[in-house]
Amino acid sequence: MKIALDPFMHRHVPLEKLPRLAKDLGYDYLELSPRDDFFDWFVHPRVFPSRLRSFKQALKDSEVEIASLLPMFRWASPHEDERQAAVKYWKKAIEVAVEMGVDTMNSEFGRGPHPERGSCSACCHGGATTESSEAAWWRSMEELVPIFEREGIQLNVEPHPDDFVETLHPAVDMIRTIDSDNVKFLYCAPHTFHFGDDMAQMIRDSAPVLAHVHVADTFNHKGSSGLRYIINPPGSTARIHQHLDIGQGEIDWDLFFKTLAEIGFDGIMTACVFAWEERAEDSSRFMRQEIQRYVDTYFNLR
Numbered sequence: 001m002k003i004a005l006d007p008f009m010h011r012h013v014p015l016e017k018l019p020r021l022a023k024d025l026g027y028d029y030l031e032l033s034p035r036d037d038f039f040d041w042f043v044h045p046r047v048f049p050s051r052l053r054s055f056k057q058a059l060k061d062s063e064v065e066i067a068s069l070l071p072m073f074r075w076a077s078p079h080e081d082e083r084q085a086a087v088k089y090w091k092k093a094i095e096v097a098v099e100m101g102v103d104t105m106n107s108e109f110g111r112g113p114h115p116e117r118g119s120c121s122a123c124c125h126g127g128a129t130t131e132s133s134e135a136a137w138w139r140s141m142e143e144l145v146p147i148f149e150r151e152g153i154q155l156n157v158e159p160h161p162d163d164f165v166e167t168l169h170p171a172v173d174m175i176r177t178i179d180s181d182n183v184k185f186l187y188c189a190p191h192t193f194h195f196g197d198d199m200a201q202m203i204r205d206s207a208p209v210l211a212h213v214h215v216a217d218t219f220n221h222k223g224s225s226g227l228r229y230i231i232n233p234p235g236s237t238a239r240i241h242q243h244l245d246i247g248q249g250e251i252d253w254d255l256f257f258k259t260l261a262e263i264g265f266d267g268i269m270t271a272c273v274f275a276w277e278e279r280a281e282d283s284s285r286f287m288r289q290e291i292q293r294y295v296d297t298y299f300n301l302r
Contacts, residue, residue: 001265001266001267001268001269001295001299002028002029002067002267002268002269003027003028003029003269003270003271003288003291003292003295004027004029004030004031004067004068004268004269004270004271005022005025005027005029005030005031005270005271005284005287005288006030006031006033006070006214006270006271006272006273007021007022007030007031007032007033007284008033008034008035008274009273009274009276009277009280009283009284010280010281010284011033011034011035011036015035015037015038015051015054015055015058016054016055016057016058017058018030018058019055019058019059019061019062019064020058020061020062020064021281022062022064023062023063023064025281025284025285025288026285026288026289027064027271027284027288028063028064028065029064029065029066029067029268030064030065030066030067031066031067031068031069031070031106031268031270031272032066032068032069032070033070034070034071034072037051038051038055039069039070039071039072039093039096041072042072042073042074042086042114043089044088044089044092045071045089045092045093045096047092047096052096052099052100056100066100066102067104067268067270068102068104068105068106068156068212068268068270069093069096069097069100069102069104069105069106070105070106070107071089071090071093071105071107072107072108073085073086073087073089073090073093073107074086074110074112074113074114075087075090075107075110075136075137075140075144076109076110076111076112076133076134076136076137076140076163076164077110077112077113077114077117077133077136078112078113078129078132078133078135078136079113079114079117082113082114082117083136083139083140086140087140087143087144090140090144091144091147093105094144094147094148094151094153097151097153098151098153102153103152103153103154104153104154104155104156104212104268105148105153105154105155105156106155106156106157106158106186106212106268107155107157107158108157108158108159108160108163109137109157109158109159109160109163109164109165109171110133110137110163110164111133111160111162111163111164112132112133112136112164113133130164130165133164134164134165137164141178141183145178145180145182145183148180148182148183149180149181149182152182153182154181154182154183154184154211155182155183155184156184156185156186156211156212156267156268157171157175157183157184157185157186158171158185158186158187158188158191158212158214159171159191159195160188160191161191161194161239161240161241162239166194166195166239167194167195167196168187168195168196168202168205168206169196169202169205171185172185172205172206172209175209176208176209183209184209184210184211184212184267185206185209185210185211185212186211186212186213186214187202187203187206187210187212187213187214188213188214188272189213189214189215189216189217189218189251189256190214190216190217190218190241190242190243190244190249190251190272191218191241192218192251193218193219193220193221193222193241193250194221194239194241199251199252199255199256199259200255200259203256203259203260203263204259204262204263207263207265210263210265210267211267211268212267212268212269212270213260213265213267213268213269213270214270214272215246215269215270215271215272215287215291216242216243216244216245216246216271216272216273216274216287217242217243217244217245217246217247217248217249217250217251217253218241218242218243218244218249218250218251219242219249219250220250221240221241223250242275243272243273243274243275244273244275244276245273245275245276245283245286245287245290246286246287246290246291247290253294254294254298256294257294257295257297257298257299258298260298260299261298261299269291269295271284271287271288271291273287
């Protein structure tokens, strides 16, 4: 198992200094999420040879590895210009992964087009629907899966609140339909209450393709008769979740780690907290220690 840090809260740290910071916080692995000097959100990768060389050297010097690279592109946009651009960016990102010797990438199913051109949750305004976004995603996968297979890179995909697929079981079914050893499922714990109601069963149901988990806490937005959060105006379609430190929300962590151990999970486990930039180092250090404590408690019983 690889216990990795998503360094999004540390994205202002210079790229070549990031591996040393991760090591100082207790991590041997990074899951490199979007940052403006590498894979920025939704645009062409900002990676050139000298930057790549210096980052690779910094990783080597710090004895830190990249567990996964996380690009975010509009591969599920029903607008063909956006989708084709996203596929082009994906191909460049895969080239970067190959150059770095990284064998895993992860991403989200996608929310469809640029917000100014519509969204899945606002289909009446922009003309984008969940069906058209899913169809666009399948077209993108038809182009990209053969490349992942040829290059020996595994892609781990997660549903996300306000994606064209938000819940667990359709997402797992889609991944299993692809039927490729190079495309697997990512279970994001802070999305649990959007995925469904039975976390342990959802983890078991995803077990055949589960290769990656994100670890962060959240509150159950459906709790207290739907009044855990109060949003005005009532009936808003906004999606709310947090990425908090373990113990600050309502995830049953004993059940989470116990179930992962029961299914024999042995993939990537990423500390994925975004909520505390003002105490980012303390949060990342705490998460590393807590994840290890749970792993030692439950996985050593196998």
